[in-house]
Amino acid sequence: MRCALILTLTSLAACQPDAGLSPAMEAHRGGAGLAPQNSRSAIVASMELGVEVVEFDLVLTSDGIPVVAHDPWLDDAHCARQDGSPIGDRVYLQDLSLQQALGDYLCGGIPDPDFPDAAVVAEPLMTLDELLAAAAGHPDVGLHLDVKVEPGMTADGDAFAEAILSRVQQASLENPWYMSANLSEVIQAFEGWGEGEGMEVRSSLIWPRFPPDSSSTAVALQTELGVGLGLLDMIGHAERAGADGVALPWQLADRRRIVDARAAGLQVQLWTLNTSDLLDTYSRWPVDALITDYPLGAP
Amino acid sequence: MIALLTTLAFAGGPIGFDRIDLLAEDPGTWLAYDAGSGNTTAIGVRFITQVKPVWTTPVDGLTVGTSLSSQSLVYEHPLVGGLSLGGGVQTRLMLPAGAVASFSYWAGPVRVAGGLSVLSSASWANPSWASWHALPTVGLGVGRRR
Numbered sequence: 348m349r350c351a352l353i354l355t356l357t358s359l360a361a362c363q364p365d366a367g368l369s370p371a372m373e374a375h376r377g378g379a380g381l382a383p384q385n386s387r388s389a390i391v392a393s394m395e396l397g398v399e400v401v402e403f404d405l406v407l408t409s410d411g412i413p414v415v416a417h418d419p420w421l422d423d424a425h426c427a428r429q430d431g432s433p434i435g436d437r438v439y440l441q442d443l444s445l446q447q448a449l450g451d452y453l454c455g456g457i458p459d460p461d462f463p464d465a466a467v468v469a470e471p472l473m474t475l476d477e478l479l480a481a482a483a484g485h486p487d488v489g490l491h492l493d494v495k496v497e498p499g500m501t502a503d504g505d506a507f508a509e510a511i512l513s514r515v516q517q518a519s520l521e522n523p524w525y526m527s528a529n530l531s532e533v534i535q536a537f538e539g540w541g542e543g544e545g546m547e548v549r550s551s552l553i554w555p556r557f558p559p560d561s562s563s564t565a566v567a568l569q570t571e572l573g574v575g576l577g578l579l580d581m582i583g584h585a586e587r588a589g590a591d592g593v594a595l596p597w598q599l600a601d602r603r604r605i606v607d608a609r610a611a612g613l614q615v616q617l618w619t620l621n622t623s624d625l626l627d628t629y630s631r632w633p634v635d636a637l638i639t640d641y642p643l644g645a646p
Numbered sequence: 647m648i649a650l651l652t653t654l655a656f657a658g659g660p661i662g663f664d665r666i667d668l669l670a671e672d673p674g675t676w677l678a679y680d681a682g683s684g685n686t687t688a689i690g691v692r693f694i695t696q697v698k699p700v701w702t703t704p705v706d707g708l709t710v711g712t713s714l715s716s717q718s719l720v721y722e723h724p725l726v727g728g729l730s731l732g733g734g735v736q737t738r739l740m741l742p743a744g745a746v747a748s749f750s751y752w753a754g755p756v757r758v759a760g761g762l763s764v765l766s767s768a769s770w771a772n773p774s775w776a777s778w779h780a781l782p783t784v785g786l787g788v789g790r791r792r
Binding site: 567568571580582599600601602607625 | 678679685692714715743767768
């Protein structure tokens with residue numbers, strides 16, 4: 348048991364027994380602390396290093412091919428044109444065919460200020476097919492498919508479900524896997540597709556939803572107040588989505604609500620913990636997974 | 647709860663300021679779960695949401711507490727030597743969510759208390775009383791000099 352000694356009078360009240368679980372470590376965006384986020388280099392390196400779970404993001408091209416990318420677009424923050432020139436205005440992946448996405452752009456060759464020690468490698472986007480083939484060689488590595496549906500910027504959940512799950516089904520993976528999304532309708536699309544094909548789909552609702560270009564601080568504060576006032580309910584939201592779990596940012600983690608979520612039969616994942624102190628603290632919480640950019644040890 | 651408070655408001659007699667609880671006995675979750683979490687942002691935000699202004703009512707000993715995280719109706723009965731025993735209901739936006747009981751003591755303008763909060767996860771977003779937590783609580787308030 349670890350107790351936080353805040354004040355002598357309150358020390359007993361601040362004691363929390365260790366949860367007795369051993370949360371899995373997930374390599375966020377393939378392991379962004381190792382190599383460029385969502386890159387072939389990061390994902391393959393994480394698999395070869397034997398991480399427990401590799402988390403990665405999926406977006407569809409215009410011809411419906413799932414590629415590994417966090418945002419619905421390519422931009423100068425992480426990518427460049429093949430000739431090294433800047434992209435300029437965002438280029439949406441839903442407007443690019445696979446051939447264009449892989450042939451005209453390279454990503455990962457721009458140093459990421461958030462991860463100064465990560466390798467810098469310029470390479471084409473990785474397709475889901477390529478990732479699944481790599482995963483077949485590491486059947487003990489779990490896969491967390493984070494589905495990036497954004498209304499107005501990508502195809503809908505049904506298109507993503509068909510494109511992704513048909514490939515997962517065809518791959519006949521031994522790897523344990525689950526999907527996540529921040530929209531209930533995407534969870535329902537995947538669960539529905541799986542049910543129609545006799546395929547078990549395990550899902551996690553990413554909560555709360557942070558829309559692209561939104562202020563994460565504003566969303567977090569709004570969520571915190573909404574939950575405190577009893578106007579927002581994480582557990583009910585996940586249950587109505589039909590999700591098997593909920594993934595929330597560690598900044599909004601509330602031990603009481605996490606205990607209640609697990610009592611309701613939901614798995615809980617926390618993201619994104621990038622210091623050793625945070626990983627040490629939250630590894631003692633009753634959660635199923637900790638998502639980190641440093642799956643082998645944070646600074 | 648709403649009917650009770652409305653009745654009190656129209657009962658005549660003053661509704662006045664009693665104190666502000668910097669550490670509130672209800673819901674009691676800040677000390678139990680947040681203070682030692684290492685999550686400095688949540689520690690600060692959740693501390694602020696549990697700070698509770700407390701108001702006297704026309705009924706002697708009956709007070710209403712109004713923090714962002716809990717609104718309570720508590721009756722305190724004096725015992726001996728400044729010590730009181732209190733108990734009441736805690737709510738989330740007037741939806742009953744639990745109960746609280748504590749011993750309290752006024753030392754001049756400072757009130758200290760210790761007791762027990764029994765809290766469900768019930769809220770307007772999820773009106774279910776299936777899950778309960780029992781937490782030791784500590785209260786620290788500053789108010790009218792006694």
